[in-house]
Amino acid sequence: MGRFRILVYVGLLMLAVFALSSCGTEQGGPTGEDAKAPTREVTREVTKTVTVAQAPEDGEDAAPTPTSPPDATPDGQAATQQGSPEEVLALQYRLINAGDYEGAYALFDDKSKLLITSEQYIAYFEANAPYSITDYSFLSVDNRGDSASVEAELTASSGSGQETYGVTQSLVREGAAWRVVMRDEQASTFARAGQETAQYEPGSESSPDGAPAEITCAVGQVCDLGVSSVVVTGVQQTPAVSTSGETYEGNFVVVEFDYTYGGNTPVDTDEPPFRLTDQSGNTYSLNFKATSSYGIENDRSLIYTTVQPGVKTPGTAIFEVAPEAVSFTLLVVDLVSPEANKPASIPL
Known part of the structure; x- marks a missing residue:
């Protein structure tokens, strides 16, 4: 009888321990491997293709995009800073199709805006009107x-025809926004818009702003x-200028130089305001x-870059000249403050 009671007590004790253990697991949540936070995939596959029939009219919504882009204010600026990389890129395409080039330009990062001005950007679309991105797809992000980086395929239609191509578009965070x-x-194409690649005409030995060289x-x-x-620092006459992206053929004079800005604070440059003359007086x-x-x-x-005071910065100026041209002189004014400096001539 005593042994029977002991067995009953042991059984009841084991039931109580089991019940308490089960209760603790239910109330405490997952443990061990189950308690680990889920990892986030940084590479996404985006498979939807967007076809844009035409640019949206005033008051109409633009064509659907692979993901819902941020809302836009009347001037085309993004009203939210929380868009994903592909949403921001899709918004830029929408703004281009709507003709809001200022709004599309505003979606570039600060460094890009130092390379190309909004005027140059807009000039490209004006020179290739009517321009639209008729369809695009984002293959991965x-x-x-x-x-x-966004892998994209897109088709663009312009005054010169239609073209389909693939790009890898990089984006960066600036504050909370992509x-x-x-x-x-792109920068090269926008910079070229509305500009002649070379021209020469009779001239005199004067600085680019028209003033005679003082030194x-x-x-x-x-x-x-x-x-x-x-x-x-260097001068070369060559029939071709080769880069990884393109080879320019003709008759070129390549001038390499170092520029030291004498101001007090960092400043942005424009394109070098230099000219070149030859023995015949062509400029x-x-x-x-x-x-x-x-x-x-x-x-x-040294084109659309930031120079620091007192810091030597390397630059290049390339001129396409007449085939028979010889005996060149470089005409120089200051890149930043020509009015505060003297124009100079440098026989090459």
Whole structure:
């Protein structure tokens, strides 16, 4: 009888322990492997293709996009800063199709805006009107936290015809918003819009702003313009300028130089306001596209960049000249403050 009671007590005790253990598991939530937070995939597959029949009229919604883009204010700026990389890129396409080029330009990152002005960006679409992105698809999105890349295929229609191509579009975070990084080929195309690649005409030995040169410097000599300075470090005449993206054929004079800004604070440059003359008195303007492509590839670009006071910055100026041209002189003014410096001539 005593043994029977002991067995009953042991059984009741085991039931109580089991009940308490089950209750604790239910109330405490998952444990062990189940308690781990789910990981987030940073690469997404986006398979929807968007076809845009026409640019939206005032008051109408734009064509659907692969994901719902942020709402836009009347001036085309994104009203929300929470759009994903592909949503921001889709919004830029919508704004282009709506003719809101200022709004589309605003979605580029700050560094891209230093390369290309809004005027240059708009000039491209005006020169290729009517322009629209008729359809596009986002094949994948790689989100790395503060940067992302979108694999896209798109078809663009313009005054020169229709073209289908694929791109890898980079984006970066600026604050809480994603912004589009302008591709090199985009920057080159926008910069070229509305500009002639080369021209030459009779002229005199005067600075690019029309004032006669006040000083003459030699190649390799620091040319003190008054506040800032320029030194030509290399000169080459060549039938072609080759970069990884394109080869420019013709008759070119490539001038490499170092520029030191003499101001007190960082400042943004425009394109180098240099000219070139030859023995016959012809004056040549900068070949913007060749200069930009060569400068970017060789880390010698002084076009739409920021220069620091007192810091030597390498630059390039490329001119396309007449086949028979010889005996060149570079006509120089300061890149930032020509009115505060002296114009100079440098025989090459």
